[in-house]
Amino acid sequence: MAPETTPRSLVTTDLVVGGMTCAACVRRVEKKLSALEGVTATVNLATGRARVQYPADLGTAPLVEAVEKAGYSATIPELRSGRDHMEEDGQRGRTLPQRLVVTALLAVPVMVISMAPSLQFRNWQWLCFALTAPVASWGAFPFHQRALRGLRHGAATMDTLVSLGVLASFSWSAYALFLGGAGEPDTRMPFTLLPTGSPGVAHVYLEAAVGVPLFVLLGRHLEARARRATTAALRSLAELGVKEVTVREGGAERRVPAEQLAVGQVFVVRPGERVATDGVVIEGASAVDLSLVTGETRPVEVSPGSAVTGGSVNAGGLLLVRAAAVGAETQLARITWLVTEAQAGKARAQRLADTVAGVFVPVVLTLAVTVLGFWLGAGADAQPAVTACVAVLVVACPCALGLATPTALMAATGRGAQLGVLVNGPQALESLRQIDTVVLDKTGTLTSGHLGVARMTVREDGLAGDEALRLAAAVESGSEHPLGRAIVAHARRVLGPEAVRSDALTDFAATPGSGVRGRIDGTLVEVRAPNGELPAALDAALTASLDAAHTPVVVHVEGRAEAVVALGDVVRPGSYHAVDRLRRLGVRPVLATGDQEAPARAVASALGIDEVHACCTPERKAALVRELREKGLRVAVVGDGVNDAAALAGADLGIAMGTGTDVAIGAADVTLVRDDIEALADAVRLARRTLATIRGNLLWAFGYNAVTLPLAMVGLLNPMLAAAAMSLSSVLVVLNSLRLRRWQPAPAPARRSRSPRGAVTLAPSGSNGS
Incomplete structure (x- = not known):
C-alpha cells in the first residue's frame, strides 16, 4: 500500500514587487513564482503587488528570492495605515518628475533645432550632441539599468526596447558626427518623418535620442499619476480611520490612540467628529453621515440602542457609544479588505493579454533584427535601415496590455465601494x-425584516391621513407593545419627531389582546383589534391586510372608525x-x-x-x-x-x-x-460598463501594435514620433479606465404625491405615504 501523504496547508501573502514596467515583467514574475512547488501567483502591474498562495512550510524567503532571480525587488509589506502608503506614493511620484524636468530642459532645445533647419546655426550639431549625451545616459539611466538587469537574468522587457532604441539613435548620431561627415561646421540637416539616406553625409538622429527617453518618462509620469487616481477610493477608505478617540471611564474623559480602543469601552463622538469604530449608542441622539462608508446619501437618525458604523460622521448632537468591534472586525476594515482583494485578481481577458505580452518583447527584438537585415540586404543605406530598426524597437508597447484590465478594475471596484457595492x-x-x-x-x-406600517387606509368622509396617523401614534406612545412602537416609529419618520406629542396623552389605558385608549388634548382615541362593522373602504382594507398576512388595527376617534392600519414586514x-x-x-x-x-x-x-x-x-x-x-x-x-x-x-x-x-x-x-x-x-450596470471599458482598452492595446509595428517596419514612422505614440497608448488606456470613477447610478424616481383622503396603497417604511 502506498504511504498516505498529508496535504500541505496553504497560506496567502502579498509581495511588493519593484522594477516592473510592463506586462512582460508581470508574466516573468508570475512564471518565476509559480515554478516553485505548490505556489500559485497573480501579479498586478497597476498596484505593483503579487498575490501569492504557498505552502506554510515553505516560508516567504524563497518567494522573495524567486522574484529577485527574475531581476526585480520584492518585499513583504508591513501593516501600515493608508496615510503611510500615500506618503510613500508621493515620494515615488517626486523622484520621476525631477529626472523628467532635467531631461525636458536638455531635450527640448535639441528637438527644436534639429527639426527646424532655419534655426540651425554654425556648429549647431555639436551643441545638440553635448545636450544629448546626458539625456541618453543619465536621463535614460533607469531604462538602461533595468534592461541590463533583465539581460543578466535572460529577460527582455519594455525597458530593453527603450534602452536599445536610445543607444542605437545616439550611437548612429555619434558615428555620423565623427565619421560620417555630419560634423562639418556649416552642415544643415532637414527634418523628415521618413528614414532616408543622404549621399555623402550621414543623417543625425539626436532628436530621436532625446525624444525617446523624454516621451517615455513623460508617459510613465502621467501613467503613474493616473494609476494612483484609480486607487483614490481605497485611499479615501483608509483615511476614514480615526487616529485618536475620547474614552469615557468613571465620568472622566481621556484621549487614547484608536488602536488601543477595546470592545465594551465607551467613547465620545462630538458633532463633526468621525465615529472611531463600530458600536451601539448608549446616550444622545443625532444624525450620522454614512455616505463615505456605505454610499447611503441621506443622514441616518440614531438614538440609544442604534448601531453606528466606524468612519461615519456625527452630523448633530453629542453621542456616547459603546464599542462593539475593533480593528479588522469593523465594517470599514472588512470593506477595505474586500476592495483590496478584488483589485488583486485578474479577469480572463487580462490573463490572455499577459500571456501575449510574455512573448511580445522577444518577438519585437526578432522583428527589429529582421527589419535591419532586410533593409541592408535589399541594398538600402545603413542610415534608413538603422532608423527603421530603432522605430520598431521604440514603437512596440506591451505596457498598455498590462494596464488594460487592472486599471479599469481598480477604478470600478473603488467606485463600487463608494456606492455601497x-x-x-x-x-x-x-x-x-x-x-x-x-x-x-x-x-x-426585499422587505425590512421587522415590523412596520405596510398600509394605512382612511375613510372617505373622515379625518385626513396625517391627522389620523398623528392621533394613533400619540395614544400608542404610552404603549410598549411592538404594534404600538411600529406605529409611533412610522409616524415620526413620516410626520417628523415633533408631530408625536406624548405629553398630550391623558387617561391612557391598555387592554391586553384588545388595544389601547386615551385622550389626546381631550379627544378620545382608541387603537384596537377589528371588532364590529366598518365602512366599505375600511372593510376592504381589512380584508386585504388579512389576505397579505398582515396584522390590522382600527383607529377610532370619539367612537367612530377612522382608519385601518396594516402592520407587518414592510417592503424596502x-x-x-x-x-x-x-x-x-x-x-x-x-x-x-x-x-x-x-x-x-x-x-x-x-x-x-x-x-x-x-x-x-x-x-x-x-x-x-x-x-x-x-x-x-x-x-x-x-x-x-x-x-x-x-x-x-x-x-x-x-x-x-x-x-x-x-x-x-x-x-x-x-x-x-x-x-x-x-x-x-447599480452593480449590474457598473459591471457592464466596466467590462465594456476593459474590452475597449484591450482593443486599443492590440490595435495600436497591429497598426504601428508594420508602419515602423516599412520605414513610415520616425523614431521620435514612435516614442510619443508608444507613451500615449498607455496613458490613453489609463485615462479611459479613469472614466469609471465618474460613473453615476440611475437617479431615483420622483415619489408620487399622496392623497390626503381615501385608501393609500402599499407604502414602504420610511416613504412619504401614510
Whole structure:
C-alpha cells in the first residue's frame, strides 16, 4: 500500500514587487513564482503587488528570492495605515518628475533645432550632441539599468526596447558626427518623418535620442499619476480611520490612540467628529453621515440602542457609544479588505493579454533584427535601415496590455465601494455582467425584516391621513407593545419627531389582546383589534391586510372608525425601483422565500414579480437554483440569512445584503453594503460598463501594435514620433479606465404625491405615504 501523504496547508501573502514596467515583467514574475512547488501567483502591474498562495512550510524567503532571480525587488509589506502608503506614493511620484524636468530642459532645445533647419546655426550639431549625451545616459539611466538587469537574468522587457532604441539613435548620431561627415561646421540637416539616406553625409538622429527617453518618462509620469487616481477610493477608505478617540471611564474623559480602543469601552463622538469604530449608542441622539462608508446619501437618525458604523460622521448632537468591534472586525476594515482583494485578481481577458505580452518583447527584438537585415540586404543605406530598426524597437508597447484590465478594475471596484457595492474580484464582475435571472429572498432583502406600517387606509368622509396617523401614534406612545412602537416609529419618520406629542396623552389605558385608549388634548382615541362593522373602504382594507398576512388595527376617534392600519414586514423603499430596473436591464426577478404563500404573493404582486416560490427550505432554495441553471440560465441569488448560504454558494453569482449574517456574506461574491436592494441594479450596470471599458482598452492595446509595428517596419514612422505614440497608448488606456470613477447610478424616481383622503396603497417604511 502506498504511504498516505498529508496535504500541505496553504497560506496567502502579498509581495511588493519593484522594477516592473510592463506586462512582460508581470508574466516573468508570475512564471518565476509559480515554478516553485505548490505556489500559485497573480501579479498586478497597476498596484505593483503579487498575490501569492504557498505552502506554510515553505516560508516567504524563497518567494522573495524567486522574484529577485527574475531581476526585480520584492518585499513583504508591513501593516501600515493608508496615510503611510500615500506618503510613500508621493515620494515615488517626486523622484520621476525631477529626472523628467532635467531631461525636458536638455531635450527640448535639441528637438527644436534639429527639426527646424532655419534655426540651425554654425556648429549647431555639436551643441545638440553635448545636450544629448546626458539625456541618453543619465536621463535614460533607469531604462538602461533595468534592461541590463533583465539581460543578466535572460529577460527582455519594455525597458530593453527603450534602452536599445536610445543607444542605437545616439550611437548612429555619434558615428555620423565623427565619421560620417555630419560634423562639418556649416552642415544643415532637414527634418523628415521618413528614414532616408543622404549621399555623402550621414543623417543625425539626436532628436530621436532625446525624444525617446523624454516621451517615455513623460508617459510613465502621467501613467503613474493616473494609476494612483484609480486607487483614490481605497485611499479615501483608509483615511476614514480615526487616529485618536475620547474614552469615557468613571465620568472622566481621556484621549487614547484608536488602536488601543477595546470592545465594551465607551467613547465620545462630538458633532463633526468621525465615529472611531463600530458600536451601539448608549446616550444622545443625532444624525450620522454614512455616505463615505456605505454610499447611503441621506443622514441616518440614531438614538440609544442604534448601531453606528466606524468612519461615519456625527452630523448633530453629542453621542456616547459603546464599542462593539475593533480593528479588522469593523465594517470599514472588512470593506477595505474586500476592495483590496478584488483589485488583486485578474479577469480572463487580462490573463490572455499577459500571456501575449510574455512573448511580445522577444518577438519585437526578432522583428527589429529582421527589419535591419532586410533593409541592408535589399541594398538600402545603413542610415534608413538603422532608423527603421530603432522605430520598431521604440514603437512596440506591451505596457498598455498590462494596464488594460487592472486599471479599469481598480477604478470600478473603488467606485463600487463608494456606492455601497463590494465586488469580490474580476470573476464576480464578469459573472455580474452576464446574469439574466436573479432569485430574491423576501424577508430582509426585499422587505425590512421587522415590523412596520405596510398600509394605512382612511375613510372617505373622515379625518385626513396625517391627522389620523398623528392621533394613533400619540395614544400608542404610552404603549410598549411592538404594534404600538411600529406605529409611533412610522409616524415620526413620516410626520417628523415633533408631530408625536406624548405629553398630550391623558387617561391612557391598555387592554391586553384588545388595544389601547386615551385622550389626546381631550379627544378620545382608541387603537384596537377589528371588532364590529366598518365602512366599505375600511372593510376592504381589512380584508386585504388579512389576505397579505398582515396584522390590522382600527383607529377610532370619539367612537367612530377612522382608519385601518396594516402592520407587518414592510417592503424596502428601494425595492420597487430596483425590481423595475432589473427588468429593464434584461434580468428576470424570481421570489423565493421561506414565508407563507399569502405574504409572499402580496409582496410579489406589489413589486410586479411573476414567479413566486413560497415555504422554501434552504435545501429547496438550493434545488431551485440548480433547476434554473440546468435550463441554461445565468443565475444570481440575493439573500441575507443563514438559510440563504447554500443557494448563494450554488449560484453563478451570490449577492449578500451587507446587513445580513456573516455566513451569507462569506458565501457571496458581491456584498451590498447599503441597506438597499436598489444597489443591485447599480452593480449590474457598473459591471457592464466596466467590462465594456476593459474590452475597449484591450482593443486599443492590440490595435495600436497591429497598426504601428508594420508602419515602423516599412520605414513610415520616425523614431521620435514612435516614442510619443508608444507613451500615449498607455496613458490613453489609463485615462479611459479613469472614466469609471465618474460613473453615476440611475437617479431615483420622483415619489408620487399622496392623497390626503381615501385608501393609500402599499407604502414602504420610511416613504412619504401614510
